[in-house]
Amino acid sequence: MLEVRELTMRFEQRVLFTQASLTVADGEIVALLGPSGSGKSTLLKVIAGLLDPDEGRILLGNVDITTVPTHRRDIGMVFQNEQLFPHRTVAQNIEFGLRMRRWNSQRRAERVTELLELIGMSGFERRRVTDLSGGEAKRVALARTLAPSPRIVLLDEPLTGLDRELHDQLARDLHQLLRTTATTALVVTHDRDEAAVLATRVVAFADLTPRLPLAEAGDLR
Amino acid sequence: MSSSNRLPRLLLVALAAPASLFFAVLYLWPVVSLLARTLTLDSMRAAMHDSALRHVVWFTAWQALLSTAFTVVLGLGPAYLLARYEFTGRRLITALVTVPFVLPTVVAGAAFLALLPDSLDQSVTAIVLAHVFFNIAVVVRGVGGLWQQLPTDLTGAARTLGASPLRTMREITLPLLAPAIYASASIVFLFTFTSFGVVRLLGGPAHATLEVEIWQRATRLGDVSVAAVLSVAQLLLLGLTVAWFAHLQSRQRRGLQLQPASQRQRPRTSRQRSLVALTSAAIVVTVAAPLIALIERSLRTTDGHSLAAWRGVFGASTDQPARPTTGVLVDPLASLATSFRFAVMATAISLVIGATASLAIAALGRRGRVLDIALMLPLGTSAVTIGFGLLVAFDSGRLDWRASPLMIPLGHALVATPIVVRVVLPVLRSVDAVLRDAASTLGASPVRAWREIEIRLIARPLATAAGFAMAISLGEFGATSFLTRQGRETLPIAIERLLNSPASLLHAQGYVLATVLAALTFVIVAAIETTSNRVDRRA
Known part of the structure; x- marks a missing residue:
């Protein structure tokens, strides 16, 4: 279970969010809905440990991980624009997290095959990631994140930049994939329909922060 | 562009000629001379052993x-x-x-x-x-x-x-x-x-x-x-x-x-x-x-x-024997004047050669590539090779210009010209062909249109290029080491002489000259930075 307690984040004198709190139970897929530029991506990066919050705590399975460095948090993240490693093949991208966890090469190869099957891209092992189509790249990015079975997966606008048809198809696939692998996930999106298809629960980003008295809210602006 | 709108052939030849001649005489000929010296069995055997x-x-x-x-x-x-x-x-x-x-x-x-x-x-x-x-x-x-x-x-x-x-x-x-x-x-x-x-x-x-x-x-x-x-x-x-x-x-x-x-x-x-x-x-x-x-x-x-050393360089050098009797025969203040004189000459030469070459390369299009590449070669050649090549090529026979006071500025210009071309050419290439077409439809002949547009455009990059050429010439040491003559020492040559002299009294004067040269370089580079920044903001 992921618990975000009263996180506050300021960025170059701008307040992105104050005292934001959120709980994601095991097995849940929560969609965080809000307009672009509202600080959703920043919240994900704080949870992943890529940014330090100004105030507040993050708990994973009742353990405070606020000061744990990213690589020891066991939190997976699918980034906007995939961020596949351009100097590595598809298989090398997917097995990256497994290598960091010292899996031997045979187990890694098996896991890669399994995941490629799961995302419907069997046989893509040795392809260069720079040659993949947009939809393929997004699926490989997901497989890379899922490979080490992290305790929770954060997805930052995972389906933007696809045409309508592919988008809808991939949204259903993604939901299915997260369910079959029993993955706990927190998805950030600005698309209401996408949120409805992907998630088991939809939360508005604005609702994370306590409603302030009007005067005080005015001060923050 | 239709062929009737092209610049006259004679103008193109006239533009390309100075740079081609310059390159052939001062780069190609010296390299060939070096090769001729090298490709004898004796010299190679001597080097091998x-x-x-x-x-x-x-x-x-x-x-x-x-x-x-x-x-x-x-x-x-x-x-x-x-x-x-x-x-x-x-x-x-x-x-x-x-x-x-x-x-x-x-x-x-x-x-x-x-x-x-x-x-x-x-x-x-x-x-x-x-x-x-x-x-x-x-x-x-x-x-x-x-x-x-x-x-x-x-x-x-x-x-x-x-x-x-x-x-x-x-x-x-x-x-x-x-x-x-x-x-x-x-x-x-x-x-x-x-x-x-x-x-x-x-x-x-x-x-x-x-x-x-x-x-x-x-x-x-x-x-x-x-x-x-x-x-x-x-x-x-x-x-x-x-x-x-x-x-x-x-x-x-x-x-x-x-x-x-x-x-x-x-x-x-x-x-x-x-x-x-x-x-x-x-x-x-x-x-x-x-x-x-x-x-x-x-x-x-x-x-x-x-401030003794500073006074020694700039001040009352007539009161005391400025030149010590042993070894180091170099007049610090004279070297400053010499460097200035050479830098002005080298800058003038490289600007003329570089500007005409850039105009020619830009106007010739794809056929200009040969000249473009040729003029870049001195940049990839070590300064010592350039100086040595000039020394070997102009040492004998009819071409005995080794002692000519023009030799050093020419050598500096050879190193500076590629930079001039690299500064000027991009500006010329950025000229939209449509501009020239527009001028033609307004009644300008090809030469007139070219004069109105290209010639005016290169004034500003030429000022920047002049700064670079100046800085290069003032600081050039490798090629100058071969060409320098008694009484015509440049600043870098004088600095090296003074600092490597056994008389420790002269070291301070060497440091004075080095400080002056550093300051001169900064002033020039700062001037280049501010002018080119101003250009950026206008663009």
Whole structure:
């Protein structure tokens, strides 16, 4: 279970969010809905440990991980624009997290095959990631994140930049994939329909922060 | 463009002629002369059997490798800092990093001679340190430029997959920066392999690079044919190195999704803040210390500090015997005047040649490529080779111009012209053909349209180019070492003489001249920066 307690984040004198709190139970897929530029991506990066919050705590399975460095948090993240490693093949991208966890090469190869099957891209092992189509790249990015079975997966606008048809198809696939692998996930999106298809629960980003008295809210602006 | 709208053929020929002649006489002919000297069995056999030479080649290679390695490793920190963080004074720090690179080699050498304790004088350590100081901007600018464009999320992705910061650096960042690292390493290697001024000042008799050895043999020992073999061998060696680096780089090319460079962050955590502060401080100290030492030494006397040396150079030189009776026959103040005179001449020559060549290359289109490439060759040739080539080519028979007072400015112009072309040509190429068409429809003849548009456009880049040419000529040391004549010493030559003289009284005067040369260079570079910035803002 992921618990975000009263996180506050300021960025170059701008307040992105104050005292934001959120709980994601095991097995849940929560969609965080809000307009672009509202600080959703920043919240994900704080949870992943890529940014330090100004105030507040993050708990994973009742353990405070606020000061744990990213690589020891066991939190997976699918980034906007995939961020596949351009100097590595598809298989090398997917097995990256497994290598960091010292899996031997045979187990890694098996896991890669399994995941490629799961995302419907069997046989893509040795392809260069720079040659993949947009939809393929997004699926490989997901497989890379899922490979080490992290305790929770954060997805930052995972389906933007696809045409309508592919988008809808991939949204259903993604939901299915997260369910079959029993993955706990927190998805950030600005698309209401996408949120409805992907998630088991939809939360508005604005609702994370306590409603302030009007005067005080005015001060923050 | 229809053929009737082209510039007249005669004009094109007239434009291309000066540069072609200039290149043929001052570059091609000297290289051919060197080759002719080399390609005799005797000279090659003599070079092959010279065991001292093997030592020189070996030393040149390993000091260059060592210098390159240190420069790259030490440059990565500042490159990271300036690429990733936004902080007060970042622009100033960026400018500071570039300062050593614009200094003349002799000044860089003098600054380290001033800074380092006597125990390090004439040591490899001194040479390598000066090389790092001099070249670190290449790495900081080159690698930093790419680093700035690497998406931060890419390393973030590696971190969320369980890679520690160190591992992320090794597996993601460094491999992706490899093209820029190889590119800057190859440039630094070329510069340090052909290092001449720094080694002449800091190396002492025990440490000679190929460049120094060539100069030594050609001018001191009268061993011209072996020196010729060495310069040709060096040309080949450098050519091979460049090809190898180009090969490495082509293998590293990847389809990176680079981002527009605009995501520097203010340091947030106290660790980041101290990292920024410490690295900035290190850069300031590294750049400032040698220059401060230079000034301090120009003021130092046997008992404390005074302006004696400055007065000795600029003031009442008639009261005292300015020229000591032994060894060093050089008049410091006269060298300043000589350098100015030569710099003005070299600038004028390179501007005329460079401007006409650029106009010709731009107007000739694809046919202009040959001239374009030819004029770049002197830039890739070591200064010593250029000076030596001129010496050999104009030493005999009908072309005995070796003693001509024009020889040094011509040599400087040969080095400066490629820069002039590189500054002027892009401006000409950016001219929209539509502009000229528009002028034609308004009734301008092709020549008239060209005069109204192109000729007016090159005024501003020519001013910038004049600054570069001036700075190059003032600081040129390698080629000048071969061509210099008694009584016509330039500033760098005088600095080297004074600093390497056994009379320690003269050292302070050497430091005075080095300080003056550094100041002149700064003024010129600052002027170039401000004028070209103004152009940017207008564009």
